[in-house]
Structure formats: C-alpha cells, structure tokens
Amino acid sequence: MEKSLMHKDKKPVAVPEPTIRRMPAYLTLLRQLKDEGQEFISAPRLASFFNLDPTQVVKDLAYAGAAGRPKVGYVVEKLVEILEEFLGFNRKHEAFLVGAGFLGSALIQYQGFREAGMKIVAAFDTDKKKIGKDISGVPVFDLAKFRDLAGRLHISIGIITTPSSAAQQIADLMVGWGIKAIWNFAPISIKVPPHVIVQDTHIYANLAVILNKLNNAGR
Amino acid sequence: MEKSLMHKDKKPVAVPEPTIRRMPAYLTLLRQLKDEGQEFISAPRLASFFNLDPTQVVKDLAYAGAAGRPKVGYVVEKLVEILEEFLGFNRKHEAFLVGAGFLGSALIQYQGFREAGMKIVAAFDTDKKKIGKDISGVPVFDLAKFRDLAGRLHISIGIITTPSSAAQQIADLMVGWGIKAIWNFAPISIKVPPHVIVQDTHIYANLAVILNKLNNAGR
DNA sequence: ATTTAATAAAGAATAATATCTTTAATAAAA
C-alpha cells in the first residue's frame, strides 16, 4: 500500500508540486533536529521555521503519509524516514552530466546530492583541456566518443550544464541514450518526447523575482 | 505612469510571481529572435516554445505593459525593450557574494548576469587560500576584515554561497551592511527582518520534483 | 468592397493552492 493519500476510488492522489518542493526543506531541518537529539516536533513549530501556515505543514506531511499526535507533534526520527522514503532520497539514481564547466564542476563535487538520491557517475565535455581529467573522482569523457552510447544504461538522469547553444542537441542525445529525466540548467526551454521528464532550473527566474521586489520596494 | 496593469482604483495590481518567473524565459527567446532578425512574434507561437497556453502568454505580456496587434502579434524589438525595462534587467544592481567556493565561483564568473541587471562586485571568504585572489576580475576579500562595513553602500544584493552552517550568520551580517535583498543558495531557510527581501534558491526542491516524477513514472 | 482567418484582449469558468474553521484527540495541569 502506498504511503500517499488515497482518493475514495483508490487512485493515488497527485501530490501538489508546491508540496513536493517544500518537503526537502522540511527534511533538511528535521535531519538537523534529529542530530541535535530532538525527539518531537509540532507542525506549528516546524511552520515557524519557514513562515508557513501550520495547517499547510500538516497537510504536506500527510501527503507523505506522516501522522502526528495531538499535544505532542511528530516523531522527528520517524518523520525523517518517511520523508526520505517519500522523496526517494534513499534510493540511488545515477546521473550523467554534460558540460563540465564552472557550474557543472560545482554540481559534480557537490556532496549534498549523495543524501538526496542522486549520484553523478560521469561527465562529458568537448573541451580537450577538460577531457581525461577527473573532478572529485568523477571522470570527464570526450562527448564525441560517446555519441552513440547504447540505450538501456542504468542511468536515469541527464544533467545539462553546457551553453544554451548546445543544450537542445545534448538533450536529443540524452533522449537517444534512453535517459528518463533531464535536469537542464541552460536558460532555454528544451524540447523532448512526452515520455521524458524535464526540469528546467532557470537562474533568471529567481533573479527576476528579487529584482521585481527590489524595484517595487518603494511602493 | 507605471507600465503595470492598473486596478480600477488606480493602485498598481501586483504581478503574479509565476508571471515574473516566466518572463525571463520569454526575454531570452525574444533576444535570440531579435538577433535572428525576426520582426514579429505572435502569442500562440511564443507559447508553443514553452508549452504554455497562448492566453497565458498574452496576459503575462500585458502585465509588462506590452500590446500586440491582431493578425500580426508583437514587435519583437519592442517586446525585448518592454520586458527588460519591466524586469529591471537594464538597470544595474551591485552585489556582494559571500562564500567563494565552487558554486560562488560559478556565479561570479557567470557572464549572463551582466544582461540581467546584476553585477557581482566583490566576494568574501574566510579561507586563506581564497583571500587575495580574484575570480574573473572580482576580488575575494577576507570576511573578517569587512565585518563592520558601513551601511549605506550602494550594494543592494547579497548572495550567500557558504555552507548551511554559516548562512544565518552571514545573513545577519548582510542585514547589518544595509543590504536590501539576499539571494540564498544554502539549503536552509534564513531569518531576516521584514524589510529585507529573501530569495531562497533550494537545489533540492528541483531535484525532489524530478525524483517524484521518476519514481512515479510507472503509475 | 467583402469575406475570411488569425489574433489580441477581456471576461467567465475552472482548477489548484492556501488559509481558516471546526472537531476530536490527548497530554498536562488543576
């Protein structure tokens, strides 16, 4: 039986994306509380860390299948387990990264992904100066030599950190590799077949929100 | 007169955050179309690039103050100007960055911010090996020597790319410096006074969305 | 001229999300 909330007719209810996006933040804090030896946490207190409505936290946690006790709250350790399981942070998805430049290198060496269900196992580039090196133990290969990687690898995620101009062609290549999800950091929208998952992480979207607030601050 | 939509009672209507977040993507594409010499673009065509509903694009552009002509669409060059002006990408906000590690270095050398209204003018770190160096022309200073920077600098944005453990204390410092907005990349929620703008860019939120789709793909 | 097709724009309807309200559980205090 799934942990997610069930609809009356037994079909799993889709978890709202805003809920999914908040969950890792809960988890990060909860892991810290766990390390500090805190046993229980209530939704109102958890909410206060993030300036959220307490009922929202309760509902988010309910989507993951967590239950709390009145007057006590949730068991921190249990909650960490439930969220890790629900988010898939304790499984291990392997990833290829294409574009071992500044951002690519930062992602490759980033240890945080290890506790978040993703492991970058290889990088690819076209720059002779980068090929053959390794970054924190992750080898950088010549992309040209891997153009026709047989599909059906056990790699589920492809990360794009090339310039925009190359992003679509890299995406096409990854689709050919049989990759299931593409995490794109180039500031363009890539096109893929419907069965491939795409997550664009557009840095300018965040900057735009900041500038909008800054420029309207005097209102 | 503001470019933004007006309510009947003349108060400016708040632009929805989802709209703000989509706008930079429109702008990036429009700049490219402009470079390619394309004169007009219709909302339906623009929408098809992003798999959006055409009326959504029309409404988003209307928020920026753009008007199109039936049967023709929008004038690309005009639209670029309007969006740049609306987003504040043609003003110049100066920024300080604290934590000149992998991610910080990537952000510092990233040329894209130049066309997006933000210029990183200095970086700070506590690591002796980084202090005194410069990254793409941006000097890295010893944070300890700049603890009590006089407020009222012309710096409006503070970027945090330190480990989580240091993020809150850096935020407090930045607030003391008189910084107006904080762009935080550490995966924790920082607390600031209400007059300070905070934008958390939590990498795990994006990863969680990917993993959720991946793990539920078989449904 | 007149008609047609494409489109922006405005408005209505729908859907998604967040907040508020009520209820029930339960631990601690009286």
Next chain:
DNA sequence: TTTTATTAAAGATATTATTCTTTATTAAAT
C-alpha cells in the same frame, strides 16, 4: 477526575492561477 491547553486532522472557504469562451480588431484573400 475534571478541566484546560495544545495539537492533528478533516472540512469549508477564500484566494490565486490557469484555461476556456467570447468579442473585437485587423491584415490578407476573394
């Protein structure tokens, strides 16, 4: 034991965002 305070959980409402529908505009075709 009884009361009180706190809380989760469920449900109702409100808000926000998206999509659908209609109307009006305009360029091109007839």
